[in-house]
Amino acid sequence: MKQSEWRRAYDPDPVHLEARVRHTLKNLDAAPAARPRALRTALIAALVLALLCGIALAVYESRTADLAGWFGGEERKEALLAGDIAPSGESTRLGDVVYTLDDVIYKDGTIYGSGVIRAAEGANIVLIDENSGIYEPAGYPLHYGKDYTVPDDAPSYAELAKERGARLILAKCVADGVLDENGEPDSVGYDQVPQPDGTIRFYFEFAGREGGIERAESYDVILSIANWEVTPEGEWLREDPDNTWLRDEWVVTVTPDRKGDAQ
Amino acid sequence: MKKRGLCIALCLCLLTGALPALAQDGGALCVLNDGWFVNEDYLAQYPDRSLEMIPAEYLDNGIDTNLRELLFTTDWDVARVTTDEFTLRELDEAGLLMDLTELFGEEKLYPAVRGAVTVDGRMMGVPTMGWYMGARYSMQWLDGDPYGLGEKLGLTEADEPHTCAELYALAQKYFALEAETRRGTLFFDGMLNGQAGVLLLSSFIDQYAGEFADAEGNVDYDTDAFRDGVGQIDELTALLNDNLKPLYNEGSTRLYMLVSDAANHPLGNETLFSVGMERKVPMRLEVWVMNARTDKADEAADYIRAAMARTAPEFAPALYEEYDYTALLRASLDRDIEAQKEQNEAQSVIDELIRLRDAGEADGHYYSREQLERYRTEVAPYLIFPKCGYVGGWTPASSYMKGKLDMNGLIAELNGQ
Numbered sequence: 001m002k003q004s005e006w007r008r009a010y011d012p013d014p015v016h017l018e019a020r021v022r023h024t025l026k027n028l029d030a031a032p033a034a035r036p037r038a039l040r041t042a043l044i045a046a047l048v049l050a051l052l053c054g055i056a057l058a059v060y061e062s063r064t065a066d067l068a069g070w071f072g073g074e075e076r077k078e079a080l081l082a083g084d085i086a087p088s089g090e091s092t093r094l095g096d097v098v099y100t101l102d103d104v105i106y107k108d109g110t111i112y113g114s115g116v117i118r119a120a121e122g123a124n125i126v127l128i129d130e131n132s133g134i135y136e137p138a139g140y141p142l143h144y145g146k147d148y149t150v151p152d153d154a155p156s157y158a159e160l161a162k163e164r165g166a167r168l169i170l171a172k173c174v175a176d177g178v179l180d181e182n183g184e185p186d187s188v189g190y191d192q193v194p195q196p197d198g199t200i201r202f203y204f205e206f207a208g209r210e211g212g213i214e215r216a217e218s219y220d221v222i223l224s225i226a227n228w229e230v231t232p233e234g235e236w237l238r239e240d241p242d243n244t245w246l247r248d249e250w251v252v253t254v255t256p257d258r259k260g261d262a263q
Numbered sequence: 264m265k266k267r268g269l270c271i272a273l274c275l276c277l278l279t280g281a282l283p284a285l286a287q288d289g290g291a292l293c294v295l296n297d298g299w300f301v302n303e304d305y306l307a308q309y310p311d312r313s314l315e316m317i318p319a320e321y322l323d324n325g326i327d328t329n330l331r332e333l334l335f336t337t338d339w340d341v342a343r344v345t346t347d348e349f350t351l352r353e354l355d356e357a358g359l360l361m362d363l364t365e366l367f368g369e370e371k372l373y374p375a376v377r378g379a380v381t382v383d384g385r386m387m388g389v390p391t392m393g394w395y396m397g398a399r400y401s402m403q404w405l406d407g408d409p410y411g412l413g414e415k416l417g418l419t420e421a422d423e424p425h426t427c428a429e430l431y432a433l434a435q436k437y438f439a440l441e442a443e444t445r446r447g448t449l450f451f452d453g454m455l456n457g458q459a460g461v462l463l464l465s466s467f468i469d470q471y472a473g474e475f476a477d478a479e480g481n482v483d484y485d486t487d488a489f490r491d492g493v494g495q496i497d498e499l500t501a502l503l504n505d506n507l508k509p510l511y512n513e514g515s516t517r518l519y520m521l522v523s524d525a526a527n528h529p530l531g532n533e534t535l536f537s538v539g540m541e542r543k544v545p546m547r548l549e550v551w552v553m554n555a556r557t558d559k560a561d562e563a564a565d566y567i568r569a570a571m572a573r574t575a576p577e578f579a580p581a582l583y584e585e586y587d588y589t590a591l592l593r594a595s596l597d598r599d600i601e602a603q604k605e606q607n608e609a610q611s612v613i614d615e616l617i618r619l620r621d622a623g624e625a626d627g628h629y630y631s632r633e634q635l636e637r638y639r640t641e642v643a644p645y646l647i648f649p650k651c652g653y654v655g656g657w658t659p660a661s662s663y664m665k666g667k668l669d670m671n672g673l674i675a676e677l678n679g680q
Contacts, residue, residue, distance in 0.1 A: 133455030135507045142516040150511040158457075233665065234457020 061085065063102040064114040067203050071144070071191070083107030084256035086219070088115075095246045096123035097171045097227045099202075104221055104254040109212020110205055111178060113221060113254075117171045117192070117200040125169045126161040129192035129200045134158040134168065134234045139196040158232050170236065171227035175204035178213060179220035179251060218255040225250050291315040292562045295339035296330055298391070298549070298570055305569040312562060326653050334359060340554055341563040343570070344388070346379055346648040347396065347547040350478075351387040354552065360387045361553040366564050371585035375646040379548055388550035389567050391574040393581045395527040396545040396649070397470035398536035400430075403520055406532040410519045412448065416440060418521075425536055427467060427495040430522070434499055437521060438506050447512040451503060452523040460500035460664040461657065462524060467492050468656030468677065471538050473545025473649045480650035484677040488538055490670060493663075500664070529581040530630050530638055544645045548582075549574075580635045584643075592629045596620035599628060655680055 062085050069077025084106040091100040098120050104113040119125045128134065131143055137154035161168040174190045190204040204223075207213060229237045229244040238245040291313040294302065302314055317337055319330040334342060334354065344354070354360050364386040372380075372390065380388040402423055404413035413419060416437065424430040437450050453459040471489055472482045509518050525533035535544055551567045553560065576595035579586050600616045616628065625631050659676040662668040668676060 134457050135455045136509070137511075140516065144516075146516060147514045148516050149513050150516060152508075152510055156508070232457075235661070235665065 062087075062105060063201075064105050064112050064203070067114045067193070067201060068112060068205075070193075071203070080105050080107055080112055081260070083112070083260040084215070085258045085260070086254035086256040088252060088254050090252050092225070092248075092250050093120055094225050094248050095169075095227055096120045096125050096167075097127070097169060097225075099171075099173050099223070099225050099250065101221070101223070101252050101254075104219065104256075106213070106215060106219065106256060107260065109214075110207040111175070111213055111219065111221065112203075112205045113175060114201060114203045115173065116195075117173060117202060119169075119198065124164060124166045126157055126164065126166045127194075127198060127200055128157045128168055128170050128230060129194050130170055130172055131192065132157065132194055134230060134232070139194050139198060141193050144193075162232065168230045168232070169227050170230050171200060172225070173202040173204075174224045175206055176222040176224050176249070177206060177208070179222060180214070180216070218253055221252050221254060223250045223252065224248075292559050292566060293317060293338060293340045294566065295319070295333055295337065295342035296328075296344070298343050298573065301566070301570045301573050304573050305566050308569060309562075309565065326655075338554075338556075340557040340559050341566050342552055342554070343549060344552060345547050345549055347480075347650060347652050350650055351380060351550070351552070352382045355382045355385075355387050358555055359552075361555045361557065361560065363387060363389060363553060363564075367567070371583055373582060373584045373643045373646065375643065375648075376548065376582050379648040380550055388552045389571065390548045390550050390582050391570050392549035392578045393529055393646075394547045394549075395529060395533075395535070396547050396651075397473045397543075398466035399525045399527070399533040400466075400536070401523045401525045401532060402534050403523060405534070412519055412521060416444065416448065416521070423534055425534065425542075426538070427463070427492050427499065427536070430463075430536075431495055431499040431502070433522075434502050438502065442510060446510040447515065447517065447519060449509050449518040449520050450506070450522060452520055454503050454507060455509065459503050460496065461661045463496045463499065464493065464660035464664065465656040466524075466536070467496055467538070468660060469654050470536055470545070472651045472654040472656075473647070474538050474543045476649040476651035478650070480652060482651055482654075482677070484674045489674065492538055493670060493673070529578075529642070530634060532634065535642065542645045543647050544642055545649050546646050548648055576629075580630060581638065581643075584639075588632065588635070589623050592623060592625060593620055595629045 061081055065077045065080040065085075068080050085103060086105070087103045088101040091098055093099075096119060098118050099115060100118070101113060101115040104111060106112075117127060119127060126138065128138075132138075135156045135158055136142055137150050138157045138160045140148060140150055140154070142150075155163065157168055160166070172192055175188055177188075188204060188206040190202070193201045193203070195201060213219075224247070226245065226247045228246065231237065237243065293315045295317045296319040297316055302316065306312065306314065317333060317339055319328040319333060321328055330344065330348070333339070334344070334349075335357065351360065362385045367389050368386050370389070376390055376393075377386070380386055380390055403410060404416065404418045405420060405423060408414060417440075418436075422433055422436070424433050434450055437445065449455070451459055453462045468484075471484070471492065475486070475488070476482045511518065525531065529546070537543060551570050553563045553567070557563055575586075576591050576598065579591055580588075596616055596619060600613060600620065603613050603616065619626055619628060656677070659668065659673055662676070663670075663673045
């Protein structure tokens with residue numbers, strides 16, 4: 001798959017989609033037309049706009065479901081879209097790294113969620129996830145059996161950091177459960193997927209102990225966030241005297257605004 | 264009257280004194296440092312018997328345990344020890360061990376393994392598991408060349424390295440190939456996270472310690488053999504660091520590794536390395552022993568037999584010169600089948616395992632006869648069981664590779680452990 005095709009594998013941001021719609025409309029309106037053709041043009045534009053909005057609504061139902069589908073196929077995505085979806089968009093900052101929770105899904109006793117990790121505004125850092133090696137091509141999800149093409153000259157994380165004079169920061173976000181009586185997770189599945197734009201998408205899923213998490217009106221999701229510097233030689237700076245390890249627990253309240261057929 | 268009263272009083276005292284003892288589980292077999300699942304297997308076989316477990320606890324360093332203290336101070340009947348921490352001679356000379364020759368002397372162990380559990384001609388322990396202690400790697404173009412690497416890169420069995428110098432020669436051969444020939448491959452695990460040198464050096468330290476430890480487990484690192492080995496790793500690491508850019512095939516994010524780190528479990532397809540001129544394979548044995556003072560010898564022996572049965576499918580071919588391959592294959596697949604049933608695996612998968620078990624075919628689900636023959640000829644004769652314990656080589660290796668220690672500093676650091 002070419003890089004351009006790979007970019008399209010991820011659903012577009014609503015912001016970008018809106019910009020695209022506006023651009024399309026502008027170009028449509030700029031074309032000179034006779035009176036009968038102007039009416040037809042307006043009708044076509046309205047139809048296109050309606051279609052694009054429909055597509056926007058259809059594609060941006062849940063980034064978590066999208067990511068689950070990327071991991072496990074379309075069936076997996078459809079299964080999660082049938083759950084209770086709670087959008088978030090809440091962010092927190094730890095050091096030079098910003099963590100944003102996109103949305104959470106409750107389905108059959110399990111909580112699923114995802115978000116993005118990015119560099120704070122103005123911070124000169126290169127983010128790396130814990131599954132990637134510093135000499136691997138930056139921003140490519142390499143360990144998922146996907147068929148991307150990695151150009152020979154793709155810079156590694158180490159090269160990118162050197163090129164920019166930036167620090168290399170390993171960042172992660174793992175769910176610890178929900179704050180309720182049976183919210184302690186039995187086990188937590190999680191992953192961090194590097195992105196071509198230098199961000200990292202994080203994903204998690206967990207079920208509660210003894211039968212799962214109870215369906216609720218809202219959930220207080222506990223996320224463990226952390227980041228630390230990695231040297232150009234691959235050493236993690238997590239011990240004194242060069243300890244750069246930052247850690248925090250971040251609790252985000254999410255309320256599903258769309259109920260599915262979850263049990 | 265007075266006498267009768269005194270007798271009654273005496274009896275009452277004796278009875279009262281005996282009550283606590285009776286209230287305790289006086290019939291329980293005391294097991295020190297139990298192995299996985301052994302107590303479950305034992306009680307399943309002997310449901311009318313009882314056990315008292317004495318676990319060994321980790322000390323503050325998270326590596327050592329209080330097993331030594333427990334061996335010398337508690338009333339255990341049967342215990343599990345390892346040969347890298349204890350010699351049976353030491354425990355025997357302390358009067359702790361029962362001679363097991365009569366009970367287990369007929370076991371057909373490999374000569375080296377028997378030697379590790381024998382003191383002055385007496386069998387003092389029963390081995391149930393073994394784990395490699397030294398340097399080992401998987402050469403991914405061997406064992407049937409499953410990924411076609413041998414064919415692609417022009418490598419054969421003759422290219423299999425067994426020393427650091429030979430590994431360096433292999434790396435030189437690989438990197439001399441055209442870049443397009445190497446596309447889609449990677450020489451060594453750890454190259455891409457910057458840890459290749461540390462991995463290589465810490466493994467070398469483990470191997471060196473295993474080969475050169477004296478009878479007390481002491482190791483002197485200030486030798487030509489050690490310095491030469493570290494020098495070879497320096498050259499290899501420099502070569503790897505000059506070639507860190509992997510080339511991927513179009514439409515693929517996969518890289519096939521030539522040399523990867525291998526697990527310490529024996530009987531795989533690992534390539535074992537040596538440091539000295541003689542081939543030596545350091546191994547740590549798990550050994551079950553009986554207390555010389557136990558009054559439950561029969562039960563203790565049954566417990567040891569339960570431990571042997573638990574580990575036999577996985578480890579017996581590494582310890583025994585003679586074994587029933589078909590029976591071990593069946594036992595291993597029986598466990599696989601039960602596990603798949605518990606996990607609600609598809610019936611077709613379970614049926615296939617049953618078919619393999621009944622046909623006596625391993626087909627990747629158990630060691631092949633070829634694997635076990637290779638172990639018999641290339642590994643078993645060279646087994647040694649050093650008492651050097653845990654070798655903390657990673658931190659000094661890391662410091663050395665980062666330039667924080669020079670060679671003398673590395674040697675001093677290791678000798679000071």
